[in-house]
Amino acid sequence: MAKVLVLYYSSYGHIETMAKAVAEGAKAGGAEVDIKRVPETAPADVAAAAGFKTNHDFPEAQPDELAHYDAIIVGAPTRFGNMSSQMGSFWDRTGGLWAQGKLIGKVGGAFTSSASQHGGNEATLLSIHKTLLHHGLLIVGLPYAYAGQMGVDEVVGGSPYGATTIAAGDGSRQPSERELEGARFQGQHIAQIAGKLSA
Ligand SMILES: Cc1cc2nc3c(=O)[nH]c(=O)nc-3n(C[C@H](O)[C@H](O)[C@H](O)COP(=O)(O)O)c2cc1C
Numbered sequence: 001m002a003k004v005l006v007l008y009y010s011s012y013g014h015i016e017t018m019a020k021a022v023a024e025g026a027k028a029g030g031a032e033v034d035i036k037r038v039p040e041t042a043p044a045d046v047a048a049a050a051g052f053k054t055n056h057d058f059p060e061a062q063p064d065e066l067a068h069y070d071a072i073i074v075g076a077p078t079r080f081g082n083m084s085s086q087m088g089s090f091w092d093r094t095g096g097l098w099a100q101g102k103l104i105g106k107v108g109g110a111f112t113s114s115a116s117q118h119g120g121n122e123a124t125l126l127s128i129h130k131t132l133l134h135h136g137l138l139i140v141g142l143p144y145a146y147a148g149q150m151g152v153d154e155v156v157g158g159s160p161y162g163a164t165t166i167a168a169g170d171g172s173r174q175p176s177e178r179e180l181e182g183a184r185f186q187g188q189h190i191a192q193i194a195g196k197l198s199a
Contacts, residue, residue: 002194008075025187036061038090071107071194081120104136111163125161158182
């Protein structure tokens with residue numbers, strides 16, 4: 001059975017909701033799944049002023065734990081077209097793992113959230129992909145087999161680079177069922193591939 005880690009950061013809960021859906025899909029794909037978050041790095045006064053979440057459903061990850069998994073699926077909100085600095089800061093602590101090649105050959109994926117439909121969500125996914133590639137992970141996105149990413153009948157996230165959701169400028173929009181289904185699809189797809197590679 002493949003072991004999958006869903007590793008996320010979320011200021012307002014959108015990515016946390018997506019992380020749960022990714023994990024549901026990975027479980028359906030036959031994997032043993034953990035969900036962990038990376039630590040908040042914003043100063044407490046900045047986090048409070050911006051209304052960042054302080055109650056979290058999942059424990060903090062430690063960099064060394066990444067080596068225990070067959071697949072790592074990373075979720076972080078879009079910040080000026082990049083992964084959030086909290087997630088980047090976590091990966092900045094993985095130099096030791098990189099030096100030992102501990103993550104080479106594992107399966108990786110990315111999902112994100114952005115305020116607007118074209119606010120840089122694909123660029124954010126690629127920013128996560130770059131980090132995973134430097135560590136030697138094999139990148140898996142959200143294939144067009146998930147047809148819910150197509151169509152223009154409603155606002156919908158999702159791209160071949162990974163699952164996404166659109167939060168709106170004030171954060172009022174929550175992940176739609178179609179976006180959550182994309183997250184589940186990506187989780188299941190990655191778990192199935194990791195299962196084959198680790199068999
Ligand atoms: C400093 C900062 C920069 C942001 N940059 C972008 C951006 O470039 N494009 C965009 O669409 N949304 C941007 N956003 C909105 C976030 O992506 C949005 O709050 C997030 O996706 C919500 O996910 P969360 O609830 O998991 O934190 C930014 C938010 C902050 C606080």
